[in-house]
Amino acid sequence: MRRASTLASSVLSRTLTSTLHDGGALSTIKHRFLLASLYSTTSNTGNSHSRRIFNPFSSSLGVAGALVSAAAAASLSQDVLAKEPPRAELVPKEVVLYQYEACPFCNKVKAYLDYYDIPYKVVEVNPISKKEIKWSDYKKVPILMVDGEQLVDSSAIIDKLGNKIHGKEIVESASDKDDDDEEIKWRRWVDNHLVHVLSPNIYRNTSEALESFDYITSNGNFSFAEKITVKYAGAAAMYFVSKKLKKKYNITDERAALYEAAETWVDALNGREFLGGSKPNLADLAVFGVLRPIRYLRSGRDMVEQTRIGDWYTRMENSVGGSARIKA
Missing domain, CATH: 1.20.1050.10 (Glutathione S-transferase Yfyf (Class Pi); Chain A, domain 2)
Structure with a gap:
């Protein structure tokens, strides 16, 4: 089980790294998880949703859940992060x-x-x-x-x-x-x-x-x-x-x-x-x-x-x- 978790961590790390190379940042990814939990659920269910997101290797999610969560974070970037700074030259x-x-x-x-x-x-x-x-x-x-x-x-x-x-x-x-x-x-x-x-x-x-x-x-x-x-x-x-x-x-x-x-x-x-x-x-x-x-x-x-x-x-x-x- 520990070996599976290590393998999952490695895969998730590569997934996040790929996302970072596309213009993100680790803190941004975490922020997206947080905003997704805040804006997509009520206050009562939001806390449990947040726990699921920030503990991707828990028994309730498993390896697949971790990868899905990482992919979801990347795909939600445009919708969840509302701020849109203009291009620097403008x-x-x-x-x-x-x-x-x-x-x-x-x-x-x-x-x-x-x-x-x-x-x-x-x-x-x-x-x-x-x-x-x-x-x-x-x-x-x-x-x-x-x-x-x-x-x-x-x-x-x-x-x-x-x-x-x-x-x-x-x-x-x-x-x-x-x-x-x-x-x-x-x-x-x-x-x-x-x-x-x-x-x-x-x-x-x-x-x-x-x-x-x-x-x-x-x-x-x-x-x-x-x-x-x-x-x-x-x-x-x-x-x-x-x-x-x-x-x-x-x-x-x-x-x-x-x-x-x-x-x-x-x-x-x-x-x-x-x-x-x-x-x-x-x-x-x-x-x-x-x-x-x-x-x-x-x-x-x-x-x-x-x-x-x-x-x-x-x-x-x-x-x-x-x-x-x-x-x-």
Whole structure:
């Protein structure tokens, strides 16, 4: 039996080595096994599935099972590993994002950059003085500078940058495309509905407004005096702005509107891991991006506790991974 195990180990080693020569890495193979177990089973059955995968020579699998598992890991690589960094020659040399830390549209762009591992620098814009973007005729954020070219409007930024990094000619933006496309439909839903329920929730009372601006000033590059000014003046201003937005978009109950939006998104998934299927598409990245700045604020915690969106959000966190941000 020991000799059989040794032989199986040798065969499996050669199989893995072959996979590595095809462009993988041992850690990648292990990661694929892990993701397969996480994304293909429920939490109760996932643990036993994981044990079967990581103990390929157990009596339940045997030698054949080990080889099948190795082959499955290789074949699952494209479906399980969602991140798809662009070819090195297509990655822009310098990307600079002018943003507000809590801006949902800015975070939508960051989710895209992080997912595709495009290194970028961040310039935090003072929301009161906007001194950091005085050079631009466009006075909103996000502004993305890509090798000296100014891109504006989050959805247009993603469309144009996507065409650049995938080596395609620039085509029409999402706003010009047919709404019958599921991905486009939900990207529009993010811009036209989801973002409008966020501010009334983030700034629904003074304590939550201060919580939000404490997050903003903690992550921004502000002097002590600027932090105090931005935190209290900004929180007060946004508290009143949120009330106007609530009225403008006919929102009677902020939390109910947020919960309804979260449930609407989960319904759209229709049992899929992502709207894109086995990996996120641009709609997944858009929803994740605009929700990311609120996830660990009170409103975001409430949303995850009261709706079914938490599992999808966790999968997105794992797929998007760490930030591609670099020091300015």
